[in-house]
Amino acid sequence: MSAGDFLAMGGYGFYVWGSYIVAVVAIAIEVVAVRAHLNAARRMPGNEELR
């Protein structure tokens, strides 16, 4: 099986990769958002030393 066949997913590439890519992007957005949230909380008055 070639890389092209793999990406084509038997003609269902749009649906399969559309699912996997959106799931990965959704998780990446959440991880970035939570890290920003935690950093903001560490910068609050009285918490600064936790950085």
Place this chain on the structure above:
Amino acid sequence: MTTSINWFRFASPASFFPLARRLAPWFASAAALLALLGCYLGLFVAPTDAQQGEAYRIIFIHVPAAWMSMFIYLVMAFWCAISLTFNTRLAAMMAQSLAPTGAMFTFVALWTGALWGKPTWGTYWAWDARMTSELILLFLYFGYMALRNAIDDPRRADRASAVLALVGAINIPIIYFSVKWWNTLHQGASVSLTAAPTMAKLMLAGMLVMAFAAWFYAIAIALLRVQAIILERECATAWVGELAASVRGAK
């Protein structure tokens, strides 16, 4: 019976915070490894489906996301019940921490369901019982978060949003049993505790590995977010000051 560990100790944000900080990286690593293994099994090892061809490979994302969307809501409702009953701060913080992750999994379940529906049923969306109740679940998560954000006093926000989450919990059995109660376009359960699985072993293995990955991811991200919530809500308290002093001492 007496135990050597006093679990109630961890009911206080001050003692739970270091535990969350220590555990989160382990759950995150386990989630990443399981997700890689699950994608390998799902995309390279599992055989092509006889009826659906390669389109069925969406199952490795869709089913774990749909399970987590319901399971996280139940855990959130559990913490809300604890916080209403015992008036504990940490339980409310845990519920607050889980809501965005539950909403994320619900969105992924709906999105991948639509992309799976088009090639197999011929439509991205239908107002059938399973899909409609899952969409209501997404709105319940949004409603919970919006209600929290609308109330300035965190303790009042805890109580009001807990009531909303508990009332909304009725939707979970409706989602789960919708494929039995109504004649839906959505198929019935592929995996159940009472019957032998109807899918090939390798497909099932890939799906279960992805489900565990989703589970560990949810625990890791909730433990990270709850640290931010604890620091926000307990900022400038004596214990945060002591923690800061110990961090300063360690540097």
